[in-house]
Amino acid sequence: MRIAMLAPISWRVPPRHYGPWERVVSLITEGLVARGVDVTLFATADSITRARLVGVCPRPYSEDPSIDPKVxxxxxxxxxxxRADEFDLIHNHFDFLPLSYSGLVKTPVLTTIHGFSSERIVPVYEKYDGRAYYVSISNADRHPRLHYVATVYHGIPLEEFTLRREPGDYLLFFGRIHHDKGAREAIEVARRTGERLIIAGIIQDQEYFAREVEPYLNERIRYIGSVGPDRRDEILGGAKALLHLINFNEPFGLSMVEAMACGTPVIATPRGSVPEIVVDGETGFLVRSIDEAVSAIARIKELDRARARLHVERNFSQDRMVEEYLRVYKEVLRMEETKREGSARSSTAATSPLYDERPWGSFTVLDEGRGYKVKRIEVLPHKRLSYQRHAHRSEHWMMVQGTGKVTLDGREIIVPTGETIDIPQGAAHRIENPGDEKLIFIEIQRGDYLGEDDIVRLEDDFGRVS
Known part of the structure; x- marks a missing residue:
């Protein structure tokens, strides 16, 4: 398997201090190389990797103002x-821009969506939805108008973080200094509890720092700048708790996982991915106000720091992340092979393609003969087929993955995995996938005409009413 790993160029891979996307790219790349995968990393020329490095941009543009980002x-x-034809798959971590190239090459493009900076970028993802493949970094960060092949949580190298069973004597804010991340809220908690607070991170919004942070700095509330790998373990592990009192929907939040790997509990606002990462009352506390955060500080001693570490070992390790991406790569390549087989078959049997994509998913013809046809049908999460009827055939459905919600002549029927349902000739019917993963079922058609045009659509989510 030959993988092209496309990293951002805002920071080096791995980053010297800040750069969460670049950090994840590095961890995936090095994990794949350790497993014998042929990886070519496209990153800044000063990046460090055991993979083959292609560095067009000499330095990160966030570190060198002379580098024009657009150019x-x-x-x-x-x-x-x-160089796309040199690879089996391109793994894109560069946000939406590379998708505009994906239609020009045959190599499949898998994009890890690290979050949405704005709703304005979504149309690009929508245009290439179905041609490219998307991975979300948390279930909460999935956009309702896009389809995903998997959710893969970020993982960290556990050996870089030391479990400290006894808490230190300060609270910690660890992240970019911006309203989104809640530095001002952390300061307020520290002032109301009398606790020491260390603030670590790059200043992303200078005005916010000058207005909401700098006036409150003193001997007990200190800003120490951005912390790199050399001090990360020490600073995170020495804290009583990490304060993550965010004002936005967090796509993932690496600092929460890194803190828990040191045994440090997380006190966080339950927005975005936070409830998927922090176990309330076990690895930290989920709070909805400053008052609740203040109360949580008094309960820190109730938590077992070793349990926080164990939670990370089980769910957020680098090894687990790399293995999951390997499974995704294999699934994408399998789907691409199915598409190629479908194209070859459709060129000789245009009236009955082996594989076809639809707005709701896809189908593959497994077998057909005189008076019958067998299909494997995949319905994307939260999509449904049209409400339709057939004049010339009956159908028999068996669910093999997921649960189908079937409407048959106006009556709703839930059909779980392993169960079947019959669709009589002429009956109005539709199937919907109410779940978060693909629904797969086998359809057996019987009748005197089995063409795809034997459909009368009564209702349709995609404007195809007959």
Missing amino acids: WECLHISAVFE
Whole structure:
């Protein structure tokens, strides 16, 4: 398997201090190389990796103002796609821009969506939904108008973090200094509890820092700048608790996992991915106000720091993340092979393609003969087929993955995995996937005409009413 790993160029891979996307890229890349996978990393030229490195951009543009981001982003991305035929798969961590190249190459493109900076970028993802493949980094960060092949949580190298069973004597804010991340809220908790507070992170919003942080700095509330790998373990592990009192929907939040790996509990606002990462009352506390956060500080001693570490070992290790991405790669390549087989079959049997994509998912013809046809049908999460009827055939459905919600002549019927339902000739019917993963079922058609045009659509979510 030959993988092209496309990293951002805002920071080096791995980053010197800040750069969460670049950090994840590094962990995936090195984990794949350790497993014998042939990886070519496209990153800044000063990046450090055991993979084959292609560095068009000499330095990260966030560290060197002379680097024009637009110019070097174009050169960087084009370098990957101009060599696309050398790879089995391109794994894109560069947000939405590389998707605009994906229709020009045959190599499949898998994009890890690290979050949505704005709703304005979603149309690009929508345009290539179905051509490219998407991975979310938390279930909460899935966009309702997009389809995903998997959710893969970030993982960290456990050996870089030391469990400290006894708490230190300070609270910690660890993240970019911005309203979204709640630095001002952390300061308020420290002032009301009388606890020491260390603030660590890059200043992303200078005005916010000058207005909401700097006036409150003193001997008990200290800002120590951005913390790199050399001090991360020490600073995170020495804290009583990490304060993550965010004002936005967190896509993932690496600092929460890193803190818990040191045994440090997390006191966080339950927005976005936070409830997927922090176990309330076990690895930290989920709070909805400053008052609740203040109360949680008094309960820190109730928590077992070793349990927080165990939670990370079980759910957020680098090894687990890399293994899950390997499974995703294999699934994407399997789907691509199915598409190619479908294209070959459709060129000789246009009236009955082996594989076809629809707005709700896809189907594959497994077998057909005189008076019968067998299909494997996949319905994407929260999608449904049209409400329709057939004049010339009956159908028999068996659910093999997921649970189908079937409407048959106006009556709703839940059909779980392993169960079947018959659709009589002429009956109005539809099937919906109410779940978060693909619904797969086998359809057996019987009748005197089995063409795809034997459909009368009564209702349809995609404007195809007959």
